[in-house]
Amino acid sequence: MRIHGLRTASLCAAATLFAIAGCSGGSAKKNELKLYNDKNAWTPFFNDLGALAKQQTGLSIKPVGYSDERAYDAFITASFRTKIKPDLFTWQTGSKLKDIVDLRQVSDTSAIWQQAIKDGDLSQDVEKYFTIGGKQYCVPTNVAYWGMFYNKKIFAKYGLKPPATWDDLIKAADTLKQHGQKAFFTQATPNLFTFTWFQQLLAGSDPALYDRLSTGQAKYTDPGVVAAMTRWKSMLDAGYFSDPADTSDPADVFKNGKAAMVNYGTFFATSLTQRGMRPGSDYGFFVIPSVDPSLPKTPLIFETGPLCSLNKAADPAANKKFLSWWVTPAAQEKWSASRGDVSANPRVKVSNPEFAPVSKDAGTGKYQLVQRYFEATPAPILAAALDGFSGFLADPGSYMKVLQTIQKAADGYWSQHKTGS
Template sequence: MKFFNNMTAASLAAVVSVGAVQAADLKMVVDKQTWMEGIQAMASDAGAASGQTIEAELVTPSDKYQAFIQTSIAGGNTPTFFSWWNGSQLTDLVATGAAADLSAQWDAAIANGDFSSAQRDLVSVDGKPYAFLLNQASWVTFYNMEAFEKAGISGTPTTWAEFLDACEKLKAAGYTPINAPGTEWMPFIWFSQLVAGVDPDAFVGINDGSVAYNGEAVQQAFDMWVEMYDKGYFSDPREKDDQKFFVEGSAAMYLTGDWHTGSFVASGMEPGKQLGTFLTPPVNDDAGLSVIIEAAPVIVSSAALAENPGVGDAVQAMMTADASNTLGSIAGVYNGNLQASTPNAIIEGNMFEIGERQPRGLVRWWEAVPPQIQGDLVAAMGEFMLNPTADQAQDTMTLMNAISADYWANN
């Protein structure tokens, strides 16, 4: 079963200590540490509305969380609700039979005007939805407005040349232009953006095996990545606090999902004063503007739904505008409910800009890449970030291509 191919004995052993999470029937297990208060409030309200008791529990980091869920499914102890990822990872999970078909709940939510068919597609496999949305986010460049003003940058970049010019001005003004953490899963962030900015078709192709990881588009992306490191545009990738340099003001820009807004605000950054966003320009003008879209789905155990119809009622309650508003007001994230309020001005502004400029939407690399090779590819990118030279770039591309080619040759 493909879903379990990327597990190791060590990862199985690592989750034994969190097995107690399986004890209660109605648990919502997640790896979203900064959203926990909002998730618990949403779950509690939805439970009350449906006559259930739902408790949210946290398992981190992401690799331990994935291993825990895989072990739970293999042992027949699947949590009633658990966060996951869409794209290839959702497809593999659905193949286990552990995920419930939520067509009835989605039909009702769409009929009520809460969600669209396009949003349903984000969590569908072979035309059937197997999750509801906890978050729907756009990946944008956050920037420190005060740093831009001090560096003499008027407006936000709309071309790659303007973006690089802003980096130069920020560096001259004493800032590290870009916060770029490289721990855990984060090495793929700038790799993804640069490949998509060179050629969005190639970005799609590396994830379905039709484009090589050492092909022309990826080579161009790595050349730019090396050049940006050479010029001192990126922060130290070894810093484990991913937002530290940005919120303390030493780094002026941060490419991340707009779900991060809430934690920036909680750290003291005020939208419209210190905190702003823009869509990251393409590296090649003829590539066209694109935006990476991230969906955070919540899976429902097929066994739990079959045993307890109230689980379906709880799902319906968590798809309402009230639930979205509860989550958004506390955690600062937006699940895409069309009748809910956007949780903050940043997300509302991003939605407006995307609506105005109509960029091409791309499924995030993390969800699009086959999960069996995800970890090895991220590790290779991380090795480059620790030694961002042209020679290391070649070694990294060669390794990544070998990993990908081997997978697609056998699948």
């Protein structure tokens, strides 16, 4: 992660926005809510929801999207100390949500969750990711399951089918390699998603070890973690991956056929929709098989992102009204269909035919849900890991040094924090 030099840039970006955004404080009732988010590409979809919200609730939303995560984080955290405050904002679960809850900055949404669970609009399986100290905070902006997007035309060209086992997946990669086709997408920079294959290989080999790692009960230098890294290295050495130095958008790489498969969350469908790729005809999706075939359930990486309101919001009642509406079928059907993704509301029918099976099966206990590495890992350790994985992709032989460096960051963090689940 490009840590050095970014702090100043981020704060400057935040200060610039302060100057143009204007003060949102006050006690007047609001008809339009500014929704700050780190998903700038989703602006058209937020606008669609805003139009529907206006019709059904009388409240519209104005999305303010960021593309730079650090600048976004700087703005939100600065808003805790200034009069420039978002009405609503997206955030992350895990330690980042706990941090702002501990600062007493985010409003309690327990009543919204209780009613939504009673109505069948939210599930208790998701509730735990929003629960801190026995109370709920924020509501889901989205949910996503991580699996493999595959180019149907490339698969058809070489007679391939979605694999049932890990060995089948590697055989498919070998077949593609024989024809000069890169099997998998990877990218060292920008490095926000360099953790993707690490989480898949470790969770798919030993999900219990993966969980212990996130709570400081295991080390990055433990044999099972090293084994996941050496497997990743062997796949890189085999030539299965696209060029890590290629900074093209993964959706463009996928559409152009430079990589036959992309390991990503279901939200990736939004980028494919924007590029005219159609589910079922242009691309498919499958759950990545366990690396260890003896696991009783296939681990399925899961993530959910919060949509939050500050305690000191300009119009808390309007925020609560919007958040209550956001989780209803009317809102979620529109939200899910517009992006071609799954929904946090179990009552919403998934419009994307490629996601319908995993969405259904994930709720029946067929898979072992595993929290995404990005949310499961405390921020200081995550920063070191993203840096390390980026370096590893450039130099796969450095994997042991990378793990030792990440563990040093983990030792520093866990020495100041209690380990445990």
